[in-house]
Amino acid sequence: QVQLVESGGGLVQAGGSLKLSCTISARTFSIYGMGWFRQAPGKEREFVALINWSFGNTRYGDSVKGRFIISRDKAKNTVYLQMNSLKPEDTAVYYCATTALRGATTAPEYHNWGQGTQVTVSA
Numbered sequence: 001q002v003q004l005v006e007s008g009g010g011l012v013q014a015g016g017s018l019k020l021s022c023t024i025s026a027r028t029f030s031i032y033g034m035g036w037f038r039q040a041p042g043k044e045r046e047f048v049a050l051i052n053w054s055f056g057n058t059r060y061g062d063s064v065k066g067r068f069i070i071s072r073d074k075a076k077n078t079v080y081l082q083m084n085s086l087k088p089e090d091t092a093v094y095y096c097a098t099t100a101l102r103g104a105t106t107a108p109e110y111h112n113w114g115q116g117t118q119v120t121v122s123a
Contacts, residue, residue, distance in 0.1 A: 009117030022096030
């Protein structure tokens, strides 16, 4: 059974930075990539970023472009999300997930979700 474990969430002031990690406990050759989503209370799950596992191609949601960077360490089976210039509206539970679909940006296109990690940005 594939498991994803996120870490790195916490409380930060606006303008600050956090780096999230997500480790997958399975071989990754069968997946296209890994993505990050976030969900704030009362809102739908929102696409944040996607990285192609083999080639490192990336894609970002409009609300985080230029501020967040997704990367992966294939040797560690880990994907990262470096979050800079954080804003209060970035407050949410952040989830990582795997996808077999190229360019996937919606939650139904993903499987094997992690448990989520809380990010809170204070004004």
